[in-house]
Amino acid sequence: MQDVLNIEAASNLTPWSKKTFQKILENRSISFVIRSKESVVAFCIANKVLDDCHLQNIAVIEKLRGKGIGTFMLNILFKRVKLSNLDTILLEVRESNEIARKFYRDNGFKELSVRKNYYKAEKGRENAIIMRLEVA
Numbered sequence: 190m191q192d193v194l195n196i197e198a199a200s201n202l203t204p205w206s207k208k209t210f211q212k213i214l215e216n217r218s219i220s221f222v223i224r225s226k227e228s229v230v231a232f233c234i235a236n237k238v239l240d241d242c243h244l245q246n247i248a249v250i251e252k253l254r255g256k257g258i259g260t261f262m263l264n265i266l267f268k269r270v271k272l273s274n275l276d277t278i279l280l281e282v283r284e285s286n287e288i289a290r291k292f293y294r295d296n297g298f299k300e301l302s303v304r305k306n307y308y309k310a311e312k313g314r315e316n317a318i319i320m321r322l323e324v325a
């Protein structure tokens with residue numbers, strides 16, 4: 190858990206607390222982590238919500254980004270989603286997070302709508318972009 194909290198603290202402007210991770214993992218979770226040697230280097234937090242999968246958080250340790258680990262995790266998630274008899278993945282991403290938006294688009298997600306002022310930002314608030322993917 191500490192590895193996950195460290196990656197989260199280095200990845201998000203308003204990082205999730207340990208409590209938030211624990212609460213989400215108590216629900217029907219299709220979440221997983223990627224380990225290298227003894228430590229966690231990436232995580233993917235996703236839950237079943239009614240008939241959809243909500244991808245709530247995904248992050249890779251900073252020094253290993255851009256090497257395909259994120260795409261590898263999405264491919265695992267797509268398989269898990271199908272095994273859970275789901276076909277739609279939904280997520281929210283900060284409008285300013287261009288790297289993540291491109292990462293999701295490159296992996297087949299489509300931008301669906303905007304949720305105004307959804308996130309706390311450094312100054313004021315920031316929009317969320319809602320993205321969706323139908324798993325083939």
Ligand SMILES: CC(C)(COP(=O)(O)OP(=O)(O)OC[C@H]1O[C@@H](n2cnc3c(N)ncnc32)[C@H](O)[C@@H]1OP(=O)(O)O)[C@@H](O)C(=O)NCCC(=O)NCCS
Pocket residue numbers: 200201246247248249250253254255256257258259260261281282283286288289291292295
């Ligand atoms: C979004 C994230 C999970 C992607 O993981 P990743 O392992 O870097 O993903 P991949 O290597 O599969 O693809 C990353 C894409 O980012 C870009 N990229 C390239 N080098 C990069 C680098 N050093 N750092 C970040 N992104 C890079 C490229 O567009 C790359 O796609 P390409 O190789 O096809 O050109 C990761 O950047 C991350 O942890 N970001 C911080 C947390 C975050 O914003 N999560 C999303 C919240 S909604």
